Amino acid sequence: MIALTGRTVLLTGASGGIGAALCDALVKAGARVVAVGRNDERLQQLAQQQPAGQVVPLAADLATDSGRAHAIAIASKLQRTPSILVLAHAQSAFGLFEEQSMPELRDLVETNLLGPMALIHGLLPTLQAHPQAAVVAVGSTFGSLAFPGFAAYSATKFGLRGLIEGLSREYADRNLTFQFLSPRATRTAFNTSAVEAMNRELKVAEDVPADVAALLVAAIASGRPRMQIGWPEKLFARINGALPGLVDRSLKSQLAIVRRHARR
Numbered sequence: 001m002i003a004l005t006g007r008t009v010l011l012t013g014a015s016g017g018i019g020a021a022l023c024d025a026l027v028k029a030g031a032r033v034v035a036v037g038r039n040d041e042r043l044q045q046l047a048q049q050q051p052a053g054q055v056v057p058l059a060a061d062l063a064t065d066s067g068r069a070h071a072i073a074i075a076s077k078l079q080r081t082p083s084i085l086v087l088a089h090a091q092s093a094f095g096l097f098e099e100q101s102m103p104e105l106r107d108l109v110e111t112n113l114l115g116p117m118a119l120i121h122g123l124l125p126t127l128q129a130h131p132q133a134a135v136v137a138v139g140s141t142f143g144s145l146a147f148p149g150f151a152a153y154s155a156t157k158f159g160l161r162g163l164i165e166g167l168s169r170e171y172a173d174r175n176l177t178f179q180f181l182s183p184r185a186t187r188t189a190f191n192t193s194a195v196e197a198m199n200r201e202l203k204v205a206e207d208v209p210a211d212v213a214a215l216l217v218a219a220i221a222s223g224r225p226r227m228q229i230g231w232p233e234k235l236f237a238r239i240n241g242a243l244p245g246l247v248d249r250s251l252k253s254q255l256a257i258v259r260r261h262a263r264r
Contacts, residue, residue, distance in 0.1 A: 002084070002134055002177075002223055005030030010075050010082035012062060012119070013089030015042035017188025018138065021213035022088055027054050029217050034058055034082060036071050037089070062089055062119070063111040072122035083130035084220070085123055087116045087160075088138040093153040094195050096262045105152055112156035117163060124176075132175055136220050137164045139182040141228065144237035145247065148255060149198070149262040168225060181219050182237075183212045184230035198261035202254060205230065 009026050013019035015037030026033050027050050034056045035043050043057035058074055061067035075082055091111040093100065120135055127133040142150050143157030161180050168178035185191070185199055187206045199206060212229060219227045228234040240247045 002132060002221055003030075004084075004217070004221055006032075007084055008032045008034060008078065008080045008082045009084040009086055010034045010036065010071075010123070011086045011088060012036045012071075012115075013087075013138075014046060015039040016089065017190055017209045018183065018186055018212055018216075019088045020046060021209035022086065022138075022216060023055060024050070025210070025213040025217040026086075027051075029221065031084070032056070032080065034075055034078070036060055036062065038062075062115040063091070063107060065118075068115060068118045068122070072119065075123060076126045081126050081129070082123070083127060083133045084136065085119065085127065085134070086136045086138065086220070087119065089115065090138075090140075090156075090190070092190055092192065092195075094149055094192055094262060095264060096149065096259065097151045099264050100152060108152055109156055112153070113159045113163075116160055120163075120167070128174070128176055130175070134177045134179060134220065134223070135164070135167070136179045136181060136216075137161075138216065139164075139180050141182055141184045141230070141233045141237060143180070143182055144228065145233075145240040147258075148251060149258045177223055177225070179220065179223070179225055179227075181216050181224070181227045182229060183207065183216070184228075184233040186212050194261045198258060201257055201261075 009031045011033050014023050014035035023033050023035055023046055032054055035046055036058045037043050038061050040059035047055040047057050060071040091108050093108045137160055140157045142154040143161040146154035164178045164180040185204050185206045228237050
């Protein structure tokens with residue numbers, strides 16, 4: 001269990017849909033949030049919506065070395081340093097793999113995988129200075145079940161899940177815990193119009209950001225190492241781990257729909 005009251009949480013992706021809802025839920029749980037994102041105006045708005053001093057805006061582009069170094073430096077020098085790092089930033093990449101350029105793929109890996117690696121690595125001394133600390137990665141169903149049209153995105157989320165799982169085992173005897181918590185499709189601007197259209201045709205359920213944030217905060221407080229939100233996504237992720245051939249056949253029947261929406 002991790003009591004959130006009085007803790008400082010470094011939250012990345014705070015200007016996004018799930019991130020903004022997470023920021024609100026964490027403050028309501030008693031935490032002080034260092035809100036990291038690229039949209040400074042949005043971060044300032046988040047801070048103004050909360051009691052004074054409860055949200056500290058920190059504008060940084062986590063897809064770059066300089067942006068990550070800036071976030072690490074600022075967080076490490078705060079009077080009340082973070083004891084919880086919540087990695088909620090991500091870059092979307094819906095599309096057919098053959099139509100995605102190498103620069104796009106590099107940016108995707110830089111943001112979704114190398115960014116979290118660098119932040120965790122740089123903040124380890126700060127986190128371990130606390131009697132109890134946690135690193136929380138907001139993952140995705142596609143971190144357990146790779147989906148056509150999201151092959152490269154799924155690769156980054158699988159990689160993030162592997163990183164968190166490996167670190168959880170590497171630090172099993174320390175005061176630092178690692179959690180991989182996976183939302184399913186959520187109704188935010190993260191999804192392009194093409195993704196929304198595909199989800200409607202495939203009858204994919206979409207959750208409300210505030211509901212997702214509430215579940216994530218409860219999981220953070222409980223110290224839950226893994227969580228997949230939603231049904232049947234939870235079932236499909238388990239089947240994919242045990243009997244991937246069944247999922248292969250199911251997804252093959254949806255390929256025509258996916259390709260139609262994914263093409264540029």
